[in-house]
Structure formats: C-alpha cells, structure tokens
Amino acid sequence: MKSICFYFQVHQPFRLKPYRFFDIGRNHSYFDDIQNAWICRRVADKCYIPTNKLMLDLIKENNGAFRISYSISGTALDQFEKFTPDVIDSFRTLAETGCVEFMAETYTHSLASLKSKQEFIDQVKIHSRKIESLFGVKPKVFRNTELIYSDEIGDMVADMGYTAQITEGAKHILGWRNSNHAYSHPERKNLKLLLKNFQLSDDIAFRFSQHTWPGFPLTADKYVDWLNEIENPECINLFMDYETFGEHQWKETGIFEFLKHLPSRVFSHSNFSFNTPSELVQNLNPVGEMHVPTPISWADEERDLTAWLGNDLQDDAFNQIYEFEDKIRKIDDLNFWIDWRYLQTSDHFYYMCTKWFSDGDVHKYFNHYDSPYEAYMNYANVLSDLRIRLDDALIVSHLPTMEQTKKDLVRKESIIEAPISKIK
Amino acid sequence: MRILMFGWEYPPHITGGLGTACFGLTKAMVTQGDEVIFIVPKAYGDESTEAARIVSASDIVVDFSKDFYKEYWNNLSYIEVNSTLVPYVGVDDFYNVINNRFKKEEKTTLLESQRKYEFSGKYGPSLLEEVERYAMIAAEIAQQYEYDIIHAHDWLTYKAGVIAKKISNKKLVIHVHATEFDRSGEHINQAVYDIERYGMDNADHIVCVSDLTRNIVISRYGQDPNKVTTIYNGANSLFLNEVRADKAVKEKIVTFLGRVTFQKGPDYFVEAAAKVLEYDKNVRFVMAGSGDMLNRMVALVAKKRISKNFHFTGFLKGDEVNRMFAMSDVYVMPSVSEPFGISPLEAMNARVPVIISKQSGVSEVLKYAIKVDFWDIDAMANAIYSLLNYPALSKMFIKKGKKEVESIRWEDSANELRNLYYKLLS
Numbered sequence: 140m141k142s143i144c145f146y147f148q149v150h151q152p153f154r155l156k157p158y159r160f161f162d163i164g165r166n167h168s169y170f171d172d173i174q175n176a177w178i179c180r181r182v183a184d185k186c187y188i189p190t191n192k193l194m195l196d197l198i199k200e201n202n203g204a205f206r207i208s209y210s211i212s213g214t215a216l217d218q219f220e221k222f223t224p225d226v227i228d229s230f231r232t233l234a235e236t237g238c239v240e241f242m243a244e245t246y247t248h249s250l251a252s253l254k255s256k257q258e259f260i261d262q263v264k265i266h267s268r269k270i271e272s273l274f275g276v277k278p279k280v281f282r283n284t285e286l287i288y289s290d291e292i293g294d295m296v297a298d299m300g301y302t303a304q305i306t307e308g309a310k311h312i313l314g315w316r317n318s319n320h321a322y323s324h325p326e327r328k329n330l331k332l333l334l335k336n337f338q339l340s341d342d343i344a345f346r347f348s349q350h351t352w353p354g355f356p357l358t359a360d361k362y363v364d365w366l367n368e369i370e371n372p373e374c375i376n377l378f379m380d381y382e383t384f385g386e387h388q389w390k391e392t393g394i395f396e397f398l399k400h401l402p403s404r405v406f407s408h409s410n411f412s413f414n415t416p417s418e419l420v421q422n423l424n425p426v427g428e429m430h431v432p433t434p435i436s437w438a439d440e441e442r443d444l445t446a447w448l449g450n451d452l453q454d455d456a457f458n459q460i461y462e463f464e465d466k467i468r469k470i471d472d473l474n475f476w477i478d479w480r481y482l483q484t485s486d487h488f489y490y491m492c493t494k495w496f497s498d499g500d501v502h503k504y505f506n507h508y509d510s511p512y513e514a515y516m517n518y519a520n521v522l523s524d525l526r527i528r529l530d531d532a533l534i535v536s537h538l539p540t541m542e543q544t545k546k547d548l549v550r551k552e553s554i555i556e557a558p559i560s561k562i563k
Numbered sequence: 564m565r566i567l568m569f570g571w572e573y574p575p576h577i578t579g580g581l582g583t584a585c586f587g588l589t590k591a592m593v594t595q596g597d598e599v600i601f602i603v604p605k606a607y608g609d610e611s612t613e614a615a616r617i618v619s620a621s622d623i624v625v626d627f628s629k630d631f632y633k634e635y636w637n638n639l640s641y642i643e644v645n646s647t648l649v650p651y652v653g654v655d656d657f658y659n660v661i662n663n664r665f666k667k668e669e670k671t672t673l674l675e676s677q678r679k680y681e682f683s684g685k686y687g688p689s690l691l692e693e694v695e696r697y698a699m700i701a702a703e704i705a706q707q708y709e710y711d712i713i714h715a716h717d718w719l720t721y722k723a724g725v726i727a728k729k730i731s732n733k734k735l736v737i738h739v740h741a742t743e744f745d746r747s748g749e750h751i752n753q754a755v756y757d758i759e760r761y762g763m764d765n766a767d768h769i770v771c772v773s774d775l776t777r778n779i780v781i782s783r784y785g786q787d788p789n790k791v792t793t794i795y796n797g798a799n800s801l802f803l804n805e806v807r808a809d810k811a812v813k814e815k816i817v818t819f820l821g822r823v824t825f826q827k828g829p830d831y832f833v834e835a836a837a838k839v840l841e842y843d844k845n846v847r848f849v850m851a852g853s854g855d856m857l858n859r860m861v862a863l864v865a866k867k868r869i870s871k872n873f874h875f876t877g878f879l880k881g882d883e884v885n886r887m888f889a890m891s892d893v894y895v896m897p898s899v900s901e902p903f904g905i906s907p908l909e910a911m912n913a914r915v916p917v918i919i920s921k922q923s924g925v926s927e928v929l930k931y932a933i934k935v936d937f938w939d940i941d942a943m944a945n946a947i948y949s950l951l952n953y954p955a956l957s958k959m960f961i962k963k964g965k966k967e968v969e970s971i972r973w974e975d976s977a978n979e980l981r982n983l984y985y986k987l988l989s
Contacts, residue, residue, distance in 0.1 A: 159941055159942075159944070159945040160842060160944070160945050160948040160949065160952075161838070161841075161842065161941075161944075161945075163842075450959070451955045451956075451958060451959040451962075452955055452956060452959060454955070455953070455954075455955030456955075493930075509934070510933070510934065512933050512946075512949075512956065513933075515949075515953070515955075515956060516933075516945060516946065516949040516953070516956065519949060519952075519953045519955075519956070520945070520949070523952075
C-alpha cells in the first residue's frame with residue numbers, strides 16, 4: 140500500500156492590541172478584535188473559503204477517494220465563530236463527506252506540553268470536545284503545536300489514549316532512515332508516529348512560487364513524477380499550513396490550479412492512494428522506534444524550539460505565564476481562564492524571537508510588531524495587569540467566611556491547650 | 564594610499580561627534596596601512612598623532628600677493644553666523660563667541676603680502692569667514708603635500724576640499740556627517756546650504772553616515788544617487804573608560820544626554836517623563852547638556868509639576884559624561900533628526916539600555932535598541948517603563964548591547980572607504 144497523507148494546519152492566534160503601561164490596572168481587554176476580525180476575514184476570503192470549496196469539489200469528483208485531514212486550533216475556531224461563521228459552515232460541509240479527518244491539538248495552540256502536564260491534558264480535552272461539538276467526530280490522532288514532539292510528550296499523549304501522533308521527519312532524528320514509513324515511541328509501542336516528508340511538503344508550502352528554485356514552475360505532472368521516483372514508500376506525509384493556499388502562495392501563483400489537478404494525476408499516473416492519519420494507523424506497522432530525547436518541531440532549518448523559546452525575553456514571558464497556573468486554578472471566573480489560555484498561544488513567543496535579525500522574511504510576514512522588544516513589552520504589560528486582577532480576585536475569594544473564622548478560633552484554642560494536655 | 568583630509572576638529576579638542584568620527588576613521592585607516600595628512604584650522608599641539616599626521620592651517624604661510632588669492636578674497640562676502648544656528652556650541656564656545664565680538668581686527672590686516680592666519684578653530688560668529696580663509700590656506704596645502712585623494716569632512720571644509728581639488732587635479736570625496744536640515748530643521752541658513760551644495764556639486768563622490776542622510780543629500784541637494792554612498796560610522800574608538808556606578812539615590816535614573824536643541828528633541832523627553840511619573844514615582848529623569856532650548860525645558864518641567872523627579876545638570880564634560888552613564892538605568896535619544904548619533908553607542912558600551920528615535924542614522928545599524936518615532940511619546944514612555952520594570956528586557960540589552968557596539972568597527976568603515984577610493988581612482 141502506498142499512501143499520500145495530507146494534513147493541513149489551520150490556526151489564528153488572538154493577537155494582542157497595543158497595550159501600554161498606562162493601561163495596566165485600568166484596561167482589562169487585551170485582544171485586538173478589530174485586527175483579528177480583519178485578518179480572519181481576509182484569510183477566509185483568500186484561503187479558507189475558496190480552498191474548502193475546491194477540496195469539497197475534489198472529494199465529490201473522486202467519489203471519496205480523495206481524503207484529507209485538518210488540525211484546527213481552538214483559537215482559530217473561536218475567531219471563526221465570532222468573526223467568520225461561514226468558515227465554520229464550510230468545514231462542517233467538508234466533515235459531512237466523511238472523507239475528512241480532524242485531529243486533536245491543544246486548544247490555544249500552546250506550548251503547555253513543555254511546561255505543565257495538567258494544562259496540556261486539559262487543553263487537549265477541551266479542544267477534542269470543541270471539535271466533536273462542531274463536526275460530530277472525536278479526534279483520534281494527535282498533533283502538537285508546531286509538530287513539537289519528544290519522548291516525554293509522546294508518553295503523555297499515549298496516556299491520553301491516542302494511538303498516533305504526527306511530527307516532523309527531522310533529519311537529525313531520522314539519520315539514515317526516512318519519513319516514508321510509520322515509527323513508534325520507544326516504550327509506548329501503541330503510539331505510532333507519522334512523520335512529515337519535509338522535502339515534498341515544503342516544495343508546495345515554501346518553494347512553489349520561488350523562481351530561483353530548480354523545480355519551478357511546479358506542476359501536478361512533475362510532482363507525481365517525483366512521487367513515483369521514491370523507493371518503496373508506505374506513506375508520503377504532506378503536512379503544511381492551510382494558509383499555503385491563497386495566503387502564503389497567492390492565487391496568482393497557480394497554487395489552486397496545482398491542487399486542482401493533483402488528485403486526478405495521482406490516480407491516473409501512480410498507484411498512490413489518499414489516506415487520513417487514522418487510516419494509516421490502521422494499515423501500517425511501525426518499521427522501528429524513534430528516540431527523541433530533546434523536543435523537535437517543524438520550524439526553521441534547526442527543527443527545534445528556538446523560534447519560541449531560548450532568548451531571555453521568550454523564557455521570561457513563558458515562565459511568567461505558567462507561574463499564573465496555581466492562582467488561576469483557584470478561580471472559577473471564566474474570564475481569567477480565557478485570558479490566561481489565549482495568552483499561552485505560541486505565536487506570542489514567536490513574535491519575541493531575535494533569531495531572524497539577519498534573515499527571515501518568512502518570519503516578518505507573520506509578525507505585526509516592529510521588533511521582538513515591542514512584542515515582549517506589550518506582552519509583559521498585559522501580564523502585569525492580569526497579575527493585579529488575579530491577586531485582587533484571590534483576596535476577595537479568600538476572605539474568610541464567618542464559619543471559617545469560628546473554626547480557626549477553635550483550632551487556635553486547641554493549639555493553646557496542647558501543652559496542658561501533654562502535661563496531663 | 565595617501566589621503567589629504569580636511570577636518571575642523573580633532574581629539575581632544577572636540578565639541579561633538581565630528582571629531583570623534585574623524586579620529587575613529589583615520590585611526591583605522593592608518594592601522595591598515597594608509598597615510599593620512601589631517602588638516603585642522605588650529606592645532607593645539609596635544610592632538611593624538613597615533614592616527615594621523617596633524618597639520619594646523621594656522622601654521623601655513625600663505626603668499627597673499629599672488630593674484631589667485633587677491634581675486635578670491637575680493638569675491639568674498641562675509642556673512643555673520645547667528646550663533647544659535649551653529650552646530651555644537653558648547654558652554655566654553657559660547658564665551659568665545661561673546662569675546663570674539665570684540666576682536667575683529669584680524670580681518671583688516673589681511674592683505675599684507677605674506678602672513679599666517681590664526682584660526683580660532685571654533686564655531687564662533689566669524690565662522691563663515693574662517694571657512695573661507697581655511698579654503699585659501701587649503702590651496703597652499705594642496706601644493707605642499709603629496710597625496711592620492713582628497714577627503715573633506717562636513718561643510719566647514721568643503722570649500723577647502725574643492726580648492727585643493729582644483730589645484731591638484733586629484734579626486735575629491737566629501738563626507739557628510741550632518742546637513743543643514745539636521746541642524747536647523749526647515750529654517751536653514753542659506754549661506755551654509757549654499758556651501759554644502761557647492762561642495763556636493765564639485766565632489767567626485769559623497770559619503771554619508773547613514774541612509775537617512777543619504778536620502779536628504781539626494782532629495783534636498785539634488786545629488787545623483789549613484790554618486791552618494793552610505794558608510795556607517797564605527798563605534799570602537801574613544802570609548803570611555805568604564806566607571807563604577809556611584810549612585811546616591813535609590814530611584815532608577817533615566818537620562819537624556821546631549822545638546823538641548825531643537826533637533827535633539829528634548830521636549831519629547833520631558834513629555835515622556837511626565838507620562839511615566841504619572842504612574843511611577845520611583846524614577847528620576849536627568850537632562851544633561853546645555854543649549855538654546857534649556858530654559859524652555861526648565862519651564863516645561865515646572866509647568867508639568869515634575870521638578871521633584873526631573874533634574875538638569877548643565878553641560879557635562881569628559882569624566883562627568885562617564886559618571887552620568889554609570890549612574891543611568893536607561894538612556895534616551897529622542898532626536899528629531901540625527902544623521903548618525905554616537906552617544907547611544909557610548910551608553911551601550913557603558914552597559915546602559917538605550918531607546919533611540921527612528922529618525923536617527925544609528926537606528927539603521929543597531930539591533931539591541933528600542934526604536935520609537937521621536938513624536939510618539941506614548942511609545943517612548945512605554946519603553947522607558949518596560950526597561951525599568953521588566954528585568955528580562957533590560958538584562959538582555961545590557962548583555963547583548965555591549966557585544967553589539969564592540970562589533971560595529973571602524974575597521975569595516977575604513978575598508979569600505981578604501982574600496983570606494985580605489986573605484987574612484989581606477
């Protein structure tokens with residue numbers, strides 16, 4: 140069996156509004172509804188709506204043989220519901236075909252897996268519930284934020300009952316092996332690992348419109364030729380941002396034409412089939428174990444975490460947001476939970492990266508801040524306000540009730556009495 | 564290569580960035596094997612000679628009986644320069660300006676057949692006159708020395724450069740460290756502008772200290788973009804020795820250090836200070852320097868009722884600058900127009916985090932600095948607050964900033980300049 144597995148990442152963060160220190164203690168709304176709504180509408184019109192429609196057409200045309208999968212972050216879903224409900228509807232229509240799989244992830248596209256097991260598990264749970272309520276299917280395969288994975292994370296994911304996780308086919312992990320087979324966690328043998336074929340994925344996601352790339356211009360014919368050249372593959376995992384279609388690669392580049400012709404070309408000129416991750420999990424046996432002692436991701440040349448963590452600004456912000464956890468858990472006011480979770484979204488830390496001072500137009504593209512410092516200052520100001528609010532709320536909720544006061548008094552008395560009873 | 568350079572000041576007798584830049588550049592050039600003959604209007608004898616051979620124009624004997632000079636001098640008209648429009652007037656210069664008003668007699672004795680001219684080398688009201696005389700003496704110098712190319716720093720020396728070029732037939736590079744628009748905003752001194760334009764029109768190539776300046780030279784002086792190249796200043800010369808902080812107050816200190824004049828944007832600093840103090844009283848703001856806007860700033864601070872936390876030091880020199888940096892927790896340069904701006908580099912070297920305006924040339928080269936628009940006092944106040952309250956941010960700036968300034972090297976500037984020379988000469 141030879142499968143092509145398409146997985147598309149759909150994500151939008153709740154971007155912060157410019158939040159100055161004058162706002163601390165006064166203004167408790169942190170997120171830039173106007174900008175977020177504007178971006179959602181724009182990406183919906185350029186990508187989500189037209190691409191979903193094309194996908195639906197392709198599924199119908201091929202009588203269900205064209206199958207794809209998505210992972211949609213909770214922050215994206217929340218924004219679609221708020222700003223662009225038509226996007227939710229079009230994903231629902233896709234879900235109804237039965238040819239589309241939705242995967243599990245953390246609700247707010249967070250890095251909780253690196254910091255708090257409790258929060259990680261909670262976020263995966265509420266995301267799964269959200270997907271089920273919107274699309275009527277419970278996710279079976281897990282994908283972590285930015286495909287971040289390590290043995291430790293795999294362990295937690297297996298504990299939650301998932302049978303597979305998808306991640307990057309990082310060269311430094313694979314060594315002489317390749318990503319065209321399924322692997323397993325070294326100890327949790329039931330957890331299968333599906334790895335991104337970064338060469339063929341990035342040919343579409345990044346290089347498609349690059350005039351200097353030898354493969355340019357990329358056509359469905361050429362791409363299928365490349366697929367046929369691969370020796371003994373079981374699965375070719377093509378993982379990419381969904382915004383590749385129409386947003387990163389504009390309509391004018393011909394990306395939609397490429398996509399439109401790909402399935403029929405695959406069927407007519409190769410013996411590949413299209414399958415979803417769950418189908419791969421059922422059909423494939425792992426060819427080996429994959430050891431990942433330090434976390435990998437799908438970002439940059441390094442395939443590590445340095446886009447989000449590592450410089451002092453990022454580390455400080457990251458530590459601070461999770462320092463709130465104990466306090467937040469004592470509070471049942473949902474507003475705190477929402478703010479705290481939206482602030483965990485990995486993008487906030489990505490904006491603070493200083494790695495691409497020298498290169499990186501890709502990164503500037505996703506960044507509405509002028510500099511990493513601005514991103515950090517804004518975030519730190521927001522955290523200052525959240526901290527004040529939280530402390531105030533805790534003081535109120537911890538004011539002793541009359542009954543408690545009485546009990547405390549009794550306890551004190553018993554302490555005072557203690558020495559006497561000892562003497563007795 | 565042998566370069567004949569015209570400048571106006573040289574360490575230790577400097578009043579601003581020009582002398583510092585000339586020293587850094589020539590030192591790097593000489594280290595790399597070039598020979599630099601550096602002409603200043605007046606040498607005091609204690610100039611650093613490690614970087615260049617310093618020649619004082621005051622020591623050059625000129626035969627004024629030559630027709631050339633007679634003609635030149637007759638065509639010359641004097642324009643007195645209003646001292647407030649003159650760059651880099653420090654406190655001591657100001658007294659000289661006053662004194663000079665009473666001794667103008669040199670002018671009348673000029674047409675003796677052979678004499679030397681004693682330049683003040685300062686920026687007094689007879690500045691334009693000195694500029695002209697300096698140019699005449701340049702003609703003499705141009706014949707006395709052997710060199711491959713001529714290089715003139717800033718408008719005061721452009722005429723000298725052009726005359727030297729005409730006499731020697733060598734190529735002329737002029738180096739724009741600032742333009743009249745940086746010094747005076749839109750209210751330019753036409754005479755100064757004319758000299759700048761004359762220098763640029765007659766130069767074979769124009770070097771600017773930033774793209775900001777390059778754009779001004781192209782758009783406001785009508786120069787061909789192909790003739791104008793940006794070569795950034797270095798930072799690794801003349802760094803102050805590190806001084807241990809001897810802060811006597813417990814509050815954090817935020818510093819403005821520079822001339823208190825329109826183009827340095829001192830008023831924006833005061834406005835931002837008032838914003839910060841509204842929320843955080845544990846900060847002291849210091850305005851170090853003097854200038855024609857100082858009184859207005861004192862009045863503004865009083866009007867804002869922030870004088871309890873806002874202090875003026877007057878003009879600081881030498882080691883005092885050093886100590887000021889050592890006491891500072893944040894340095895702000897809110898310049899309205901700054902061709903380059905060396906002081907933030909000095910601050911970073913002294914481990915002080917800096918906030919600089921986007922309207923400064925140095926913002927084109929610095930990464931570890933917070934950049935704001937000079938008019939955006941909200942952003943400026945926010946940056947000040949953040950640096951004072953979020954240690955992760957200030958620590959990063961202190962650590963990385965020091966490294967960054969050390970990497971901005973005059974040697975690289977000198978290399979670029981030499982490549983430019985070769986291109987012009989080939």
